[in-house]
Amino acid sequence: MTKAVALVLDPQFGDRIDELARRMPVWILSDPANSQAVARARAAGASITTFDRRPNESTQDLLLRAAYNIEDHHGTGTGSASYDTLEVHGMPAASCPPHIQADLGLKIVTDAQWGVVARKL
Numbered sequence: 001m002t003k004a005v006a007l008v009l010d011p012q013f014g015d016r017i018d019e020l021a022r023r024m025p026v027w028i029l030s031d032p033a034n035s036q037a038v039a040r041a042r043a044a045g046a047s048i049t050t051f052d053r054r055p056n057e058s059t060q061d062l063l064l065r066a067a068y069n070i071e072d073h074h075g076t077g078t079g080s081a082s083y084d085t086l087e088v089h090g091m092p093a094a095s096c097p098p099h100i101q102a103d104l105g106l107k108i109v110t111d112a113q114w115g116v117v118a119r120k121l
Helices: 014-023 032-043 059-074 098-104
Strands: 004-008 026-029 048-051 085-089 108-112 115-119
Touching: 004 014, 004 059, 014 026, 014 032, 026 032, 026 059, 032 048, 048 059, 059 085, 059 098
Parallel strands: 004 026, 004 085, 026 048
Antiparallel strands: 085 115, 108 115
């Protein structure tokens, strides 16, 4: 059984979070355009973590920081079944740094219409 976690780097993701949060835990970039949708999904019981972009932080650096935090919370040794799929919304596979793939054990990285799917399978 696949256990997926979503990482949303799109500051304008908004209402799309509803469907995504029904399927998996979501880590999403904190932004005014996302705040109402996040509040509504949380009120419905969704597992959502928000994080801020640091001043002058590139999207690639933001990805790295968030992915390592996801690994700390949902990865091997966290006391629960670890995730095996990371859906990154808002960044193409070509922008995913190779060393993060190796560090996190991501074996299969493919483009999707909305971003990238990375699997540990």
